[in-house]
Amino acid sequence: MAQAAYILIVEDDADILEAMRIILEDGGYEVAWAMDSGEARQLMKRRRPDLMILDVMMRSPDEGFQFAYQLKNDPQYENIPILIVTSIAQKTGFSFSPETDGDFLPVEGFIEKPVNPQQLLNNIKQLLSKANN
Amino acid sequence: MGKIQPKEVYEEGTDLLQNMHWLIGLRWLFVAAIIVTVLFCKYFLTLGAAYFQIGILTAVLLAYNISFAVGGRFFYRQPQLSSKQIDLVRGSLFTQITLDLIILTLMIHYTGGGENPLLFFYIFHVTIAGIMFPRRTAYLFSLLAVVLLGFLLGSEYFGVISHYHLKGFLPVELYREGTYILGLGVTLTLTLMTSVYLATTIMTRLHRRELELEQARQTLLEESRSCEISLAQLDRLHKEKSDFMRKVAHELRAPLAAIKSCLQVAREYYADELTGKPREMIERAERRSDGLMALVKDLLNLSQATEFSPATNFQPLQIDKLLSTVIEFCRPIAQEQGIQIVAQLETTVEVMADPQGLEEVFTNLLSNAIKYSPEKTEVTVSLKVDDERACIYFTDQGIGIDPEDMPLLFTEFFRAKNAKALHVEGTGLGLALSKRIVEAHGGEISVESTLGEGSSFKLQLPLKPA
Numbered sequence: 001m002a003q004a005a006y007i008l009i010v011e012d013d014a015d016i017l018e019a020m021r022i023i024l025e026d027g028g029y030e031v032a033w034a035m036d037s038g039e040a041r042q043l044m045k046r047r048r049p050d051l052m053i054l055d056v057m058m059r060s061p062d063e064g065f066q067f068a069y070q071l072k073n074d075p076q077y078e079n080i081p082i083l084i085v086t087s088i089a090q091k092t093g094f095s096f097s098p099e100t101d102g103d104f105l106p107v108e109g110f111i112e113k114p115v116n117p118q119q120l121l122n123n124i125k126q127l128l129s130k131a132n133n
Numbered sequence: 134m135g136k137i138q139p140k141e142v143y144e145e146g147t148d149l150l151q152n153m154h155w156l157i158g159l160r161w162l163f164v165a166a167i168i169v170t171v172l173f174c175k176y177f178l179t180l181g182a183a184y185f186q187i188g189i190l191t192a193v194l195l196a197y198n199i200s201f202a203v204g205g206r207f208f209y210r211q212p213q214l215s216s217k218q219i220d221l222v223r224g225s226l227f228t229q230i231t232l233d234l235i236i237l238t239l240m241i242h243y244t245g246g247g248e249n250p251l252l253f254f255y256i257f258h259v260t261i262a263g264i265m266f267p268r269r270t271a272y273l274f275s276l277l278a279v280v281l282l283g284f285l286l287g288s289e290y291f292g293v294i295s296h297y298h299l300k301g302f303l304p305v306e307l308y309r310e311g312t313y314i315l316g317l318g319v320t321l322t323l324t325l326m327t328s329v330y331l332a333t334t335i336m337t338r339l340h341r342r343e344l345e346l347e348q349a350r351q352t353l354l355e356e357s358r359s360c361e362i363s364l365a366q367l368d369r370l371h372k373e374k375s376d377f378m379r380k381v382a383h384e385l386r387a388p389l390a391a392i393k394s395c396l397q398v399a400r401e402y403y404a405d406e407l408t409g410k411p412r413e414m415i416e417r418a419e420r421r422s423d424g425l426m427a428l429v430k431d432l433l434n435l436s437q438a439t440e441f442s443p444a445t446n447f448q449p450l451q452i453d454k455l456l457s458t459v460i461e462f463c464r465p466i467a468q469e470q471g472i473q474i475v476a477q478l479e480t481t482v483e484v485m486a487d488p489q490g491l492e493e494v495f496t497n498l499l500s501n502a503i504k505y506s507p508e509k510t511e512v513t514v515s516l517k518v519d520d521e522r523a524c525i526y527f528t529d530q531g532i533g534i535d536p537e538d539m540p541l542l543f544t545e546f547f548r549a550k551n552a553k554a555l556h557v558e559g560t561g562l563g564l565a566l567s568k569r570i571v572e573a574h575g576g577e578i579s580v581e582s583t584l585g586e587g588s589s590f591k592l593q594l595p596l597k598p599a
Contacts, residue, residue, distance in 0.1 A: 015391035019398040026402055087390045113390035114426070117401055 005128055008049035009033040010040045010067065011085070016113065020053065020085075023117045029124070037067040049080060051127055054107075056086040068107050081127040087113040146214030149222045152265045153205055156229060159261075160198045167191050167240075181300030183243040190243070194236050201229060230262050230274060238281040245299035246289045247317055248307050255282065259325045263332025271333050275325040282321060286314050379436040385429045393422045424560075431562035434493065435545065435569070446487040449597055452523055453478040453516055455488065459495040460514060463503060471508035474499075477515035482523045483597040490570040497563040498527040498590050504559070505552060505588075506531035521596055522576075528589040534582040542580065543568040551584075 007029045011017040017033055024031045032049070034040035040052075052071070056064035064084060071077045084107050108127050111120060171187055174180040208214065208222055237258065241251050255278045262274035288294045289308045296308045307313050396419040400407060407415060460476050467474050502512045510530040517524045534542065538549040546561040553559075571578045575595050582588035 013387065013391055016394050019391070019394035022398050022402050087386045113387075114393035114397065115390075117397060 004028055004030045005050040005124075006030045006032070006047060007051045007053065007124065008040060008043060009053045010035075010037060010064070011053070011055040012036060013055065016055075016085075016115065020115055020120065023115070023120055024124070027121045027124070037063060037070075040067070044077070048077075050131070051081045051083065051124060053083045053085055056084060072107070079131070081109075081131050082107040083109045083111060083123055083127060085111050085113060085115065146219045146222070149219060149226065149265075150205070150208055150214070153201070153222060153226055153229075154209070156226065156261065156265075157198055157202050157205065160194065160229075160233070164191060164195050164198065167194075178301060180302055181298075182245075183297050186243040186297075187240065190236055190240050197229075197232055201225065226265055227270075230258060230265075231277065234258055234274070234278055234281060238285055242285055242289075242294070243297050245302065246296055246308050247286050247314055248299065248303050252282070252317070252321060253324075255321065255325055256328050260328050260332045263329045264336055268329075268333040268337070271329045272326070275329045278325055279322045283318060286318055290314055375436040378432055382429050382432040382436065385425075386433075389422060389426055389429060393419065393426060396422060428560040428562070431560045431566060435562050435566045446490070447485045448488065449483055450486040450488055450491065452482045452484055452486075452491075452525065452594070453480065455491060456495060456514055456516060456525065459492060459499055462496065463499045466500070467503045467512065470503060470506070472503055472506050473511050474503075475511050475513045477513065480516055480518060482516060482518055484523055484574070484594045485597050486574055486594070487570075490573070494567040494570050494592070495525075497567045498592070501563060502527050502529035502531065502588070502590075505529065505555065518596065523592075523594045523596055525592040525594075526589055527592075528587065530587040533584040533586050534580065534588055535584050539580070539582075543578070 007024055009017060009020055009024075009031065011020065011033065012035050014035075017035075021031050021033060032043050032047075034043055043049075054064040054068055064086075068082050068084065071080065071082065108130070109123050111123055167187075168191065171184065171191075174182065175184060204225070208218060211218065214222065234255075237251075237254055241249055244251060259271065259275040259278055263271040266274070286308075289296045290311070296306070298306050396415055400412070400415050400419065404412075456478055457476065460474055464474055499512070499514065506512060506529045512530075513526070513528040515526045515528070517526075532551050532555065534549055535551065538547075541547045542549070543564050545565040547565075548559055548561040568578050571592055571594070577593045578590065579593075580588055580590050
């Protein structure tokens with residue numbers, strides 16, 4: 001990789017955001033962050049991210065999902081891998097697993113809060129290498 | 134008391150109508166008895182009597198009984214009597230008994246007066262009055278009977294009216310024997326008064342019992358109604374409680390996740406700057422936040438298990454496979470503590486179950502067994518089929534459970550004293566949650582334990598129908 005991958009974090013919890021920023025920057029990535037989907041769009045126009053990390057519950061309980069749907073239906077952005085970060089595990093009524101749900105949100109990965117640094121880095125590494133192939 | 138009044142009025146109406154029906158029925162019988170007796174006396178005993186007058190009296194008796202019977206039909210048809218109709222029925226009963234007394238007196242007059250044992254029929258009349266009317270009215274009827282009787286005996290004695298002797302019944306005429314007539318009158322008066330007294334006493338007691346019964350019935354009804362209300366309220370409260378619990382748990386999760394993430398980053402990414410005491414303090418805080426996370430997770434699961442509706446998520450599940458998975462998951466923790474897990478899962482057993490729910494239960498029970506066992510001991514997981522049920526045992530050689538703690542073991546937030554004393558993390562929700570999940574599967578959870586020697590938890594689940 002000639003240049004460090006550029007990752008956009010969309011997360012409204014400033015503390016989680018800060019923790020993730022430290023983990024990712026330490027992992028050698030270039031990181032930008034937005035507190036909501038509107039702000040994220042502005043940043044994406046300026047520079048296309050190589051990967052996005054989305055929080056599910058922001059201003060509305062499913063803003064992250066909505067945003068992911070929009071991106072996946074936008075030819076300009078559909079190829080950007082998305083990693084969803086959520087503090088609600090199973091049994092919320094949302095679809096979380098590609099194996100159990102056919103009508104599955106086509107994002108590339110899920111990770112549960114609190115964020116485990118190693119797990120986060122592993123996930124990102126995997127998604128980026130898949131996207132580059 | 135106020136509440137039962139309408140019922141009482143209604144019952145009074147029904148009672149009066151029943152009495153009237155009964156009285157009219159009795160009178161039919163009497164008319165028949167009179168006709169039979171008259172025929173018997175005239176043609177078999179060949180007694181000489183005023184048969185013409187007796188015939189007329191019987192006809193009158195028959196006539197008014199017919200009219201009361203016909204009139205009564207109107208009242209029987211009413212679903213419920215108004216208080217005016219009740220007064221009418223009561224008045225009719227009053228008239229009927231008065232007429233009966235007059236007819237009886239006339240009948241006695243034409244059949245020998247004081248010489249005829251028919252005199253004792255007055256007892257029937259006053260007893261009937263005692264059954265149907267309040268004590269005072271009943272005494273009034275007995276007084277009327279006494280007056281009629283006195284008038285009859287006196288008039289015959291003094292020759293004011295003629296005496297009809299029953300020829301062939303008595304060899305002598307007694308109506309002029311003063312002492313006999315007086316004795317007869319006094320005896321009969323006392324008998325009538327006593328009859329009324331007895332009849333009304335029995336009726337008063339009966340009525341009081343009826344009232345008590347009715348009151349008891351009303352009280353029971355009210356109590357059962359209030360029980361229903363309390364049950365509904367309890368239900369609602371329970372639902373509110375679990376809703377609240379879930380909301381709180383969700384709200385707690387986000388900040389907790391942030392705390393935990395920050396602490397972990399601080400410890401892992403600033404290891405150089407974080408040494409000695411500061412590092413230890415961060416580690417302490419992280420450990421506590423882990424405990425809190427576990428509690429919140431259990432709370433969420435518990436509130437979900439409350440509304441766990443069976444069958445929605447049920448699918449055929451191989452218990453032995455799931456147990457193996459859970460055992461492998463727990464094995465590293467067990468090894469860390471020097472505990473060996475022995476699996477006895479020779480049989481293949483299928484049940485209908487929610488896989489996530491049962492995995493939660495198995496993990497709970499197995500990690501409990503490991504948590505509360507000393508080093509170099511064994512934890513055994515075994516599976517059997519017994520009486521159409523899958524029986525799963527989690528047996529340890531751990532600290533055991535105090536018999537005192539047994540009754541509360543499966544209640545929320547309960548932790549046994551010896552468990553707390555061990556300083557192992559625990560939320561006190563695991564067993565409560567397990568019990569709910571198992572019961573939602575139509576199963577049972579039970580435990581046998583000796584303090585200091587170990588515990589054995591037994592799960593029973595219905596087998597998958599063949």
